Amino acid sequence: MQKSSFFTTTFRETLLRDRGGAVLLSVLLLLMIFIPLLNLGTGVDNPLHVSTYTVTLLGKYLCFALLALSLDLVWGYCGILSLGHGAFFALGGYAMGMYLMRQIGDRGVYGNAELPDFMVFLNWQELPWYWYGFDHFWFAALMVVLIPGALAFVFGWLAFRSRVTGVYLSIITQALTYALMLAFFRNEMGFGGNNGLTDFKDILGYNLQQDGTRVTLFFLSALLLALCYALSRYLMNAKFGRVIVAIRDAEDRARFIGYRVENYKLWLFTLAAVIAGIAGALYVPQVGIINPGEFSPLNSIELVVWVAVGGRATLYGAVAGAGIINYAKTWFTSILPEVWLFALGALFVIVTLFLPDGLAGLLRRRKTAAPPAAQSQSGEAAA
Amino acid sequence: MNNLRQTWQQLQQGMRRDRVFDFIAENRMPFRGQGHMALPGVVDVSHGTLLYLENVSVSFDGFRALNNLTLYIDDGELRCIIGPNGAGKTTMMDVITGKTRPDSGNAFFGQTLDLTRMSETDIANAGIGRKFQKPTVFPRHSAFENLELALQADRRPWHTMRHRLTPTQQLQIEETLHTIGLLAERDRPAALLSHGQKQWLEIGMLLVQNPRLLLVDEPVAGMTHQEMEQTAQLLTHLAGRHSVVVVEHDMDFVRSIARRVTVLHEGSVLAEGTMDEVQNNPRVVEVYLGE
Numbered sequence: 035m036q037k038s039s040f041f042t043t044t045f046r047e048t049l050l051r052d053r054g055g056a057v058l059l060s061v062l063l064l065l066m067i068f069i070p071l072l073n074l075g076t077g078v079d080n081p082l083h084v085s086t087y088t089v090t091l092l093g094k095y096l097c098f099a100l101l102a103l104s105l106d107l108v109w110g111y112c113g114i115l116s117l118g119h120g121a122f123f124a125l126g127g128y129a130m131g132m133y134l135m136r137q138i139g140d141r142g143v144y145g146n147a148e149l150p151d152f153m154v155f156l157n158w159q160e161l162p163w164y165w166y167g168f169d170h171f172w173f174a175a176l177m178v179v180l181i182p183g184a185l186a187f188v189f190g191w192l193a194f195r196s197r198v199t200g201v202y203l204s205i206i207t208q209a210l211t212y213a214l215m216l217a218f219f220r221n222e223m224g225f226g227g228n229n230g231l232t233d234f235k236d237i238l239g240y241n242l243q244q245d246g247t248r249v250t251l252f253f254l255s256a257l258l259l260a261l262c263y264a265l266s267r268y269l270m271n272a273k274f275g276r277v278i279v280a281i282r283d284a285e286d287r288a289r290f291i292g293y294r295v296e297n298y299k300l301w302l303f304t305l306a307a308v309i310a311g312i313a314g315a316l317y318v319p320q321v322g323i324i325n326p327g328e329f330s331p332l333n334s335i336e337l338v339v340w341v342a343v344g345g346r347a348t349l350y351g352a353v354a355g356a357g358i359i360n361y362a363k364t365w366f367t368s369i370l371p372e373v374w375l376f377a378l379g380a381l382f383v384i385v386t387l388f389l390p391d392g393l394a395g396l397l398r399r400r401k402t403a404a405p406p407a408a409q410s411q412s413g414e415a416a417a
Numbered sequence: 418m419n420n421l422r423q424t425w426q427q428l429q430q431g432m433r434r435d436r437v438f439d440f441i442a443e444n445r446m447p448f449r450g451q452g453h454m455a456l457p458g459v460v461d462v463s464h465g466t467l468l469y470l471e472n473v474s475v476s477f478d479g480f481r482a483l484n485n486l487t488l489y490i491d492d493g494e495l496r497c498i499i500g501p502n503g504a505g506k507t508t509m510m511d512v513i514t515g516k517t518r519p520d521s522g523n524a525f526f527g528q529t530l531d532l533t534r535m536s537e538t539d540i541a542n543a544g545i546g547r548k549f550q551k552p553t554v555f556p557r558h559s560a561f562e563n564l565e566l567a568l569q570a571d572r573r574p575w576h577t578m579r580h581r582l583t584p585t586q587q588l589q590i591e592e593t594l595h596t597i598g599l600l601a602e603r604d605r606p607a608a609l610l611s612h613g614q615k616q617w618l619e620i621g622m623l624l625v626q627n628p629r630l631l632l633v634d635e636p637v638a639g640m641t642h643q644e645m646e647q648t649a650q651l652l653t654h655l656a657g658r659h660s661v662v663v664v665e666h667d668m669d670f671v672r673s674i675a676r677r678v679t680v681l682h683e684g685s686v687l688a689e690g691t692m693d694e695v696q697n698n699p700r701v702v703e704v705y706l707g708e
Contacts, residue, residue: 273565273577280555280566287553290514291626292541292572301574 048264048271054350054394055267062260065092070249086245090320093252095360097317100259102340102356103349104309107266109338110347111275112302113282117204117334118211119310122182124328126311128218129181131231131324132165133174134242138235151233152226162224171238178315179308186307187300194296194303199285208331215329230325237319248320255316259353262309266349269305278302279347339382345394354393460527460544460629467492467630467660468513473522474684475508482508483519484684490630495656497671498664500681501704506664507550509681510632514547515540526630542572546628550635552615556608560599560618563607564590567622589625596651597621612639620651630660637670649673680704 048055069092072084101123108114140147144154149161167173189210193203221227240247269275280288281295289295318324327333336359344355359378366374389396460467468490475483483505490496500506511517512524515537524532530543541547554563568586570576582590594600597617602610607618616636623631636652637645645667653674655661665671671678671692678695680687688698695701 269578273580274574276558276562276566277574277577279557283555283557284553287549287555288566289537290541290547290549291567291622292538294538294572298574 048267051271052267052350054348054397055263058263058350058353059260062256066253066256066260069252073249074245086248089245089252090248091364093248093255093320094317095357096252096255096259097313097320098337098340098360099353099356100255100262100313100316101310101337102344102352103259103262103266104306104313105337106341106344106346106349106352107270107306107309108303109341110349110352111270111282112278112299114299114303115200115204115338116207116303116306117331117338118207118209119306119337120331120334121207121211121214121329122186122307122310123314123317123333124211124214124218124324124326125182125185126178126314127318127324127328128225128231128314129168129174129177129311130315130318131234132168132177132225133171134234134237134319135226135231136165136169137237138233141235142233150226150231152221152229153224156221158224165224175315178311182307182311182314183304186304190300190303194299197296208334211329211334212331215326215331218326218329226325228326230323230327231318232323232325234319234322242319242322251316251320255320258312258316262312263349263353266309270349274298336378339378339385341392343381343385343389343392345392345396348392348394351392351394358393461529462492462527464528465491467494467527468662469523469525469528470509470512471523471525473509473512473519473524475505475512475517475519481684483512486522486681486685488679488686490660490662493657493660495653495661495674495676496663497675497678498662498681499666499668499671499678500687503683504681505684506681507634508684510547510634510664513540513632514545538572541626541628544629545632546623546626546630547632548616548619548623548634548636550638552612552619554607554610554615554618554622557606559604559606560594560610560621561590561603563618564593564621564625568625569627593621593625596624598647613641613644616640617644617648620648624655628659631655631662633661633663635665636663637665637667645670646673 069084069089072082073086073089076083078085101119104122105116105119108116108119135150138150142151142154144151146154149158153161168177189207193206198206217223218225218230219228225231234242236242237247240250242248270278277288277293277298281293281298285295314324314328337356340355340359341352342355343359344353345351359381362377363374366377385392391398466489468488470486470488473483473486474481486505486509488509498506498509508517512519513532515532515535519533526532526540526543526545532540535543555566558566565582565586568590570580570586591600594603597620599610599614599618599621602614607615610618616639620633620636623633633652637648640648649670652661652663663671663674675692677690678692679689680695680698680701682704687704688695688701690698
C-alpha cells in the first residue's frame with residue numbers, strides 16, 4: 035500500500051515537472067494508437083493510409099531515439115563522452131540477428147537446417163559453441179541485455195577504476211568499437227563476416243514481411259522507448275541523478291563527500307549499454323540486416339551529433355535530435371546524397387557554436403526570454 | 418649524537434601515541450575485562466587523540482613538500498595551521514584526505530584507521546570532511562540540493578535510487594541553510610551565489626556531512642569583515658562536537674578563533690602553542706619577517 039502510493043506520487047511529480055517528457059510520452063502514445071490503426075485498419079487507396087514502409091521507417095527512428103536516450107544518460111548527465119556507444123547497439127543487434135538466423139532453419143539457400151548459410155559457404159561442419167542457445171527466443175533476449183551489459187561492466191570497471199576521464203575515455207571507447215568492427219569483419223569469427231546476418235524469415239513464428247509483424251515491432255519500439263524514458267527520468271530525478279550530475283560538475287567534491295564515483299559511473303554506463311542493446315535488438319528485425327558496419331566509429335559519432343543537436347541532459351532532447359536528424363538524413367540522402375555528410379558536419383559546428391544546449395536549450399531560452407508567458411504559467415500552477 | 422637525538426624523538430613519539438604502556442592499563446586491553454576491541458571502521462579515540470601524523474614526508478619531483486611532519490590533533494580541538502606559501506599546508510590536507518600518498522611516515526585517524534591505505538571515499542565516510550581552498554560546490558544544483566547531497570546518509574548507488582528525504586532530514590537541511598544564512602537562496606543554483614556565499618555553502622555541506630574531523634582550507638578568503646566574524650563564530654561553535662583544523666593566511670582571523678596554533682615551514686612544524694607564544698617565537702618571526 036505504502037509502496038504503491040510512493041511510486042504513484044513519484045510518477046505524478048515527475049510528469050508535472052517534466053513538460054518535454056509529458057509531450058514526448060503523449061506523442062508516443064498517439065503513435066502507438068494511430069499508426070497501427072492507419073496501417074492495418076485502412077485500405078491502400080485510403081488517403082489516410084500509412085504505408086508499411088513508413089511504419090518501418092518510423093520504427094527505425096524510434097530505435098535510434100532509444101539509442102540516443104542511452105547516450106544522453108552517460109554523456110549528458112555524467113559527462114562521459116562515449117564515442118563507441120554504437121558498439122552496444124550493434125551487439126544487441128547481433129544477439130537478435132543470431133536468433134533470427136536460427137529461425138531460418140532449412141529455408142536458406144543451401145537448405146541446411148543445422149547451419150546458417152554463411153557457415154555452409156565457409157565449409158564449416160558444425161555450429162560453433164557460442165551459437166548454442168540462440169534457437170530460443172528467451173535466450174537471445176537475455177543475451178541482448180547481458181552481452182552489452184557485461185562488456186560495458188568490464189570495460190567501465192577497468193576504465194573508471196583507473197580514473198580514465200575526458201578525451202582519453204572517448205578515445206578508448208572509440209578504439210573499442212573499432213576493434214569490434216575489425217573482429218566482426220573476419221569470417222573466422224562466425225558472425226557472417228562482411229555480409230553480417232540477413233535474409234531473416236520470421237520472428238517467434240510470425241513472418242517478418244507481414245504488415246502485422248511490422249506494426250507490432252513498431253509498437254514495441256515505441257513502448258520500450260516510453261518505458262526506458264520513464265525509467266531514465268525516474269533515475270535522473272532521484273537522488274541518484276543528482277549524484278550523477280554532481281560527479282559531472284565536480285568529481286573531486288563528490289569523492290570527498292564520500293560518494294564512490296567509479297561505482298556510480300559504472301552502473302550508469304552499464305545501464306546505458308543495456309538500453310543501447312535493446313535498441314539494437316529492436317532495430318535488426320525491422321531493417322532486416324545487421325553487419326559489422328554498425329560498429330563503425332562514424333555511427334557512434336553521428337549518434338553524438340543527434341544528442342548534441344537535440345540538447346544534452348534533457349532526455350527528450352536526445353529523442354527529438356535522433357528523430358529530426360534521421361528524418362533529415364532520409365530526406366537528404368534520397369535527394370542530394372553527396373551533400374549529407376557536409377550538412378551533418380555543418381550542423382554539428384553550428385550547434386556547438388551557437389546552441390551549446392541544443393534545440394531543447396533553444397526552447398528553454400525562449401521561455402525565459404518571455405517573462406509574461408512565464409508569469410502566466412506560474413499563475414496557472416499556483417491556481 | 419645525532420643518533421641519540423633520533424632515538425629520543427622516537428621514544429617521545431611512542432609516549433605520545435600512548436601505546437607503549439597499554440599493557441599496564443588493564444581496561445584498555447582488548448581481550449581483558451571490560452576493555453574494547455579494535456572495531457573495523459570505528460574511530461578509536463580512547464586516548465583523546467583523533468589524528469596522528471608521524472614523520473610524514475612527501476616529495477614532488479625532488480621538491481620536499483612535507484618533511485618529517487609530525488602533528489597530533491586532539492578530539493574536539495580547534496587547531497589553526499599557518500605558514501608561508503609552500504609550507505606544505507595543502508599537501509598535508511591532501512595526505513589526510515587520501516588525495517596524496519606519503520612517501521614515508523604514518524597517518525592514522527583514531528588509533529586504528531590507517532589513512533595511507535584508505536581511498537578518498539573511505540576516508541570521507543570514516544568521518545573526515547574537507548573544504549577546499551577554492552570554493553567547490555555543485556554549480557548546477559540548488560543550495561538545498563548541495564546540502565542534500567552532502568547530508569550524512571547511505572552513499573551507495575542502489576540506495577540513492579530510492580532515497581527520499583525524511584521530514585527530519587528536510588528540517589536539518591533547512592536549519593543548516595539558516596545557520597549559513599542561505600535560506601533565501603534555497604532554490605538558486607549554487608553557480609549564481611557570491612564567492613562568500615559559496616564558501617558558506619561549502620561549510621554548510623561539511624556541517625550536514627557531520628564528520629568527526631573538519632579540514633577547512635582558507636575559509637575566509639574573499640569574505641567581508643562581517644562575514645569573517647560570522648565564520649569565526651561558526652567555527653568556534655563547531656569545536657567540541659567536531660575537531661576542526663583551519664588553514665588560514667589571515668592573521669586577524671586566526672587570532673580571533675585560535676586556541677592552539679601550529680606554524681608550518683618547509684614541510685615541517687616550526688612552532689606550536691598559543692597565538693602569543695607563536696608570535697613571539699624568534700624562529701617564527703624570522704621566517705615570517707624574513708631575512
